[in-house]
Amino acid sequence: xxxxxxxxxxxxxxxxxxRRNEFIPFFQPKIDLVTGxxxxxxxxxxxxxxxxxxxxxxxxxxxxxxxxxxxxxxDSVFRQSLLSARNNKLMDGVGMAMNFSSATLQHPRFxxxxxxxxxxxxxxxxxxxxEVTETSFPENFSSVLASLSILRDRGFRISIDDFxxxxxxxxxxxxxxxxxxxxxxxxxxxxxxxxxLTGILETIVQLARKMHLxxxxxxxxxxxxxxxxxxxxxxxxxxxxxxxxxxxxxxxxRNVERRKVRNEALQIAA
Numbered sequence: 001x002x003x004x005x006x007x008x009x010x011x012x013x014x015x016x017x018x019r020r021n022e023f024i025p026f027f028q029p030k031i032d033l034v035t036g037x038x039x040x041x042x043x044x045x046x047x048x049x050x051x052x053x054x055x056x057x058x059x060x061x062x063x064x065x066x067x068x069x070x071x072x073x074x075d076s077v078f079r080q081s082l083l084s085a086r087n088n089k090l091m092d093g094v095g096m097a098m099n100f101s102s103a104t105l106q107h108p109r110f111x112x113x114x115x116x117x118x119x120x121x122x123x124x125x126x127x128x129x130x131e132v133t134e135t136s137f138p139e140n141f142s143s144v145l146a147s148l149s150i151l152r153d154r155g156f157r158i159s160i161d162d163f164x165x166x167x168x169x170x171x172x173x174x175x176x177x178x179x180x181x182x183x184x185x186x187x188x189x190x191x192x193x194x195x196x197l198t199g200i201l202e203t204i205v206q207l208a209r210k211m212h213l214x215x216x217x218x219x220x221x222x223x224x225x226x227x228x229x230x231x232x233x234x235x236x237x238x239x240x241x242x243x244x245x246x247x248x249x250x251x252x253x254r255n256v257e258r259r260k261v262r263n264e265a266l267q268i269a270a
Contacts, residue, residue: 009060011067018072022048023060025081026245027252030097030216030238033230036260038253040095040129042238043081044245045073070101075117082121090253097129099161105132106143111150125155129180133161137172145176152177159216163204173211181208183234185219191228205232 009017017023026046029038047055064073078098085091104110118128130151137144148158159180160172173181183204190197208215217229220239229237243255 009063011069014060014064014067014069015072017047017049018069018076021076021080022050023073023077024048024247025077025084026247027081027084027249028238028245029243029252029256030236031242031256033226033234033237036256036263038094038256039236040097041085041091041249041252042131042245043077043096043098045077046245046247065101065103070103071107074098074100074104075113078114079117079121082118082123084249085123086121088249090250094253095127095129095157096123097131097157097159099131099133102132102137102141102144105147107147108143111147111154114151114156115154125151126157129157129159131159131161131182132176141172141175149177152179162218173207178213180214180216180236182216182218185239188217188219188225188229188239189221191225201229201232205234209233 023045024047025043027041028044030040030042031037032039045057045061047060049055064070081096081098085094085096100110107113114128114130115125118125130148132144132148152158157179158177159182160176160178161182162184163181172178181204183201187197187201187204191201205215214236215234216236216238217225217232217234218238220226220229220237220241222241225239226237226241242259243252246252246255
């Protein structure tokens with residue numbers, strides 16, 4: 001039913017929205033679970049539609065891909081994000097992460113183009129994380145491997161997103177130069193209802209540790225979930241517990257600081 005209600009836009013509508021910068025970045029912090037501070041912000045696209053207001057990716061991403069505009073869309077949102085971070089003191093030492101589609105990653109000039117854009121904005125390569133969703137990989141991912149290998153050699157970080165939701169997880173981990181593993185939110189959300197998930201998550205974190213990968217727990221919404229991922233030894237957390245995705249980087253970082261202060265106060269009280 002939801003798909004039937006979803007508005008349909010033409011390719012021209014989408015192209016016009018890209019040119020007008022109607023697709024903009026929102027920012028959600030990724031938190032170092034040892035220090036409680038933001039180590040990175042993830043770039044999440046939203047459509048500021050002139051009539052319908054703020055639209056989430058589920059309303060437009062598949063249409064962007066079907067229209068063949070994913071490269072133009074990605075370039076626009078990524079450039080806006082880098083511009084927002086440049087010369088922002090709150091972003092000193094804080095990285096940026098963005099999910100790139102496999103179609104974009106397969107482009108033979110993707111790596112050189114990304115390096116050029118990041119360099120143009122004066123941001124060190126090692127502060128940029130390229131996130132790749134596990135389920136989006138093509139069967140023959142040699143072109144993706146080529147792009148990611150070049151970027152890793154240049155200092156970029158590479159993250160496998162939504163880990164555990166596909167069937168090719170272990171194959172991808174063995175072939176691609178990942179530095180980070182993001183545990184899908186469905187595992188975190190289900191810890192209270194399904195005891196088996198605890199064993200699965202413990203195994204994932206142990207695997208990541210043995211492969212020298214950072215682990216990110218997505219979808220943390222409660223103190224109980226935070227305590228659980230801490231007990232597992234996850235390095236980084238992300239979710240509404242710390243901050244929703246915000247249009248302004250400064251607002252997202254203030255949310256993190258407020259949460260850190262509250263948590264410290266609770267520890268003192270305990």
